[in-house]
Structure formats: structure tokens, C-alpha cells
Amino acid sequence: MRRLAAVSAIVVGLVSPAWAQADDDADETDESTDEQRFQAFAALGDREAAAGRPRAAVAAYRQALKLRPDPLIAGRLGVLLVQLGKPEQATDHLLDALQLAVKATPAERKRFFEAHEVARDAGAWIEVLLSHAGVRVTIDGKPKNCVGRSSFWIFMRTGEHELRATLDGYEEAIVPFTVKKREDKQLPVTLIPLPMPAPPAPAVYEPEKDPPKVERVVVGGDAKLPKQEDPWGYEDPRPAQKSDEKRWSIGGGPVAVFGVASWMPAVGIVAEGRWRANEYVSLGLEGRAAWLTAGVADRPISAMTAGGIVSGCGHWRWLYGCAIGHIGVINIEFSRTSYEEQSSTLVKPGVGGRIGAELHVGRSVALKASIDALGLTSGLQVIVGQTRLVEQPPVLIGTQIGATWEF
Structure with missing residues (x-):
């Protein structure tokens, strides 16, 4: 009940000021409202984490990050995900925090680093290389949003996994793979075109009974016909090909x-x-x-x-x-x-x-x-x-x- 009351207070606090401001100042921008909501969700996540309710804190932090990215909040979310046994969801957040969270205290940065090391021990990074753009991909039955890309990285737990890739006009590619601890690797996925239907049988050609006779013309001496009459007698100069090798x-x-x-x-x-x-x-x-x-x-x-x-x-x-x-x-x-x-x-x-x-x-x-x-x-x-x-x-x-x- 206490958690429900806290969430209700946050929602009322977000909605009521928005209505009041709409009446008092019609020129207020959506960006300021989003920033207020971000700060409210971030503060709610901090309170839930301090109270020992990590799942509620994770939900609040995720709502905050939907409004705008923040490496410090991402790092705190990553630490909680590792504590909840979801390291595969935490690695991206922790990497962002280690590289970009300049406002983090030394103690909090140490927690980010330690949580990242725990997450890394749970699996490895896999680079999926697709042979065609626009491929639809599922990994272990879960869809992966990668349309328009020819490659992407994903962190996977150790163990056996299966990737399926589909594209109109191609056979479905099924790629089983094994993930070992901290052994990052590439996973090429090649799609094979479906066989084309057999073309219709060509019509039977019947030659004329008396084909016209063609008399061979022999040109003596060094006479040279115009290019329109003898196109094979001329060779167009080919430009020198420039080497593509880059030094x-x-x-x-x-x-x-x-x-x-x-x-x-x-x-x-x-x-x-x-x-x-x-x-x-x-x-x-x-x-x-x-x-x-x-x-x-x-x-x-x-x-x-x-x-x-x-x-x-x-x-x-x-x-x-x-x-x-x-x-x-x-x-x-x-x-x-x-x-x-x-x-x-x-x-x-x-x-x-x-x-x-x-x-x-x-x-x-x-x-x-x-x-x-x-x-x-x-x-x-x-x-x-x-x-x-x-x-x-x-x-x-x-x-x-x-x-x-x-x-």
C-alpha cells in the first residue's frame, strides 16, 4: 500500500502541475514537462533503491530513460539489474555509465565497474553479421530490432542459443551457436535465395523454306569502312584503371x-x-x-x-x-x-x-x-x-x- 501511495503521489504531482501550468502559462514547452517527469522518475528510483525495493526502482529508472538518456541513471539501473540476475540487460547501461557518467562519485563509479565485471563473467559479446539488409531476426524466439542494419552487437549469457533470420524471397536461416564466458566472437548469417520457378518452354522456331542468300562482300586493299558500317573494326580507347588499394x-x-x-x-x-x-x-x-x-x-x-x-x-x-x-x-x-x-x-x-x-x-x-x-x-x-x-x-x-x- 505504501508503494501504491508513493506512485499515486508521483502521478498526481506530475499531472496536476501540468494542468495548472496549462491554465496559467499556455506557452510552456513540452521539453520542460518531460524534464520534470524525468527528474520525478529518477528521484522515485533512488528512493525505491534506498528502501530495498530493486524491482520498483528498475521500473522507475526505465521510465526516466524513456524520456531522455542519462549515463548516471543508466549506471544505477545496470547495478540493480545485475543484483536481480539479469546481467545480459545490464552491460549496455554499465558501459555508458563508465564512459560518460562524469557526475558519478568515485564510490558509485567503483560500483559501476564491479557490476560490469560481474555481468561480463555471465557471458560474451556477439557480433551478428547479416548477408542482407532488412533481415528480420529472432534470438531464442525473441525478436531483435535490427531492420536496416547489416550487423549489430548483442550481449548473450553463456550456453546454447539459436538465431533465426528471415527475408522475403530467401530461405529461413537457422544458426545455432554456443556462448562461452568472455569469449567475444562474430556470428555470420548468410541467407540463400529461394529457387526460381522454371521458365515456360520456348516456342518452336520454324525456319523459312527458302532463306534469302547473302552474298559475301570482299574489300581489297587498305579500304576501311565507316564505323557505322563496320563497328567491330574500331576499338574504343579504355581509360587507365586506377588502383583501389589505399595506402x-x-x-x-x-x-x-x-x-x-x-x-x-x-x-x-x-x-x-x-x-x-x-x-x-x-x-x-x-x-x-x-x-x-x-x-x-x-x-x-x-x-x-x-x-x-x-x-x-x-x-x-x-x-x-x-x-x-x-x-x-x-x-x-x-x-x-x-x-x-x-x-x-x-x-x-x-x-x-x-x-x-x-x-x-x-x-x-x-x-x-x-x-x-x-x-x-x-x-x-x-x-x-x-x-x-x-x-x-x-x-x-x-x-x-x-x-x-x-x-
């Missing part, structure tokens, strides 16, 4: 780096240029910078890293692996409001490796995602007075996504 590419995108004075992510950007020697080998040069999203050891101390990376990569289909070298700095800056103003910049060269995947979405555009690990020449310590706040090992782990343009 250079530029690109960029967001990056998250772990190990910058903390295992919390430092978020920033990366830009790269790459030269492709052949189908299997490429060389690249990139620059990246990332800033820690929270204070060091919950203190008013900020940190960032910036540097350049040179890479030599081997390619096989859509996968690639690289040996990388890094030269860069880590900067630690103490807040002037709490400490004597001080900034330390430490040079940190290192070497490591990278593994990634790329998907071409056009003749010249590709999407890329990768993860890399770097071993540095030395670790990092942050000491305040006689207290050692941080002793970070000489390791940087980075993950990035982005797009490249090839030319």
Missing part, C-alpha cells in the same frame, strides 16, 4: 587509460596516422592524452598522461596485433586550495603490445576498437608529507575506439 589512413576517437596514478580510468582522445605497406603489414604513429576522472586516492590531486606511440602491426582479416613503443609523460598536480602549489612531470618511456579489430562500413571508412598494455621503465609514487598515498606499478593499460578514413 594511408588517418583517424581518432576516445581513449581510456588505466594506471595513471590510479586504476580509475583516465579519459581522453587519440589521433593517429597509418601507412599500409601491404595487406598484412602497417606502420602507425599516434598521439594521445587522457585525464584522470577522479582525484588521486580521493584527495584533491589531479593526474594526466600524454605522449606518442609508434606501432608496427600485422593484419589478418578483421583482426590485427601490434608491437608498440611509447614515449610520454605523467603529470601530477596538487590543488592549491589544499597543498602548496606543485606540479610534477615524469617522463615514462615503455614498450608493449596491442590487439584490436576493425570493421569496414564503406569504401574508405572503418571502425576500430583495441586494447593495449605498456610496460614502463619505472613505477610511480605519490607521497604527501610522510604518507605514501599511491605506489603504482610500471604498467599502463589503454582501450580505445574510433574511426579511420583511408585514402
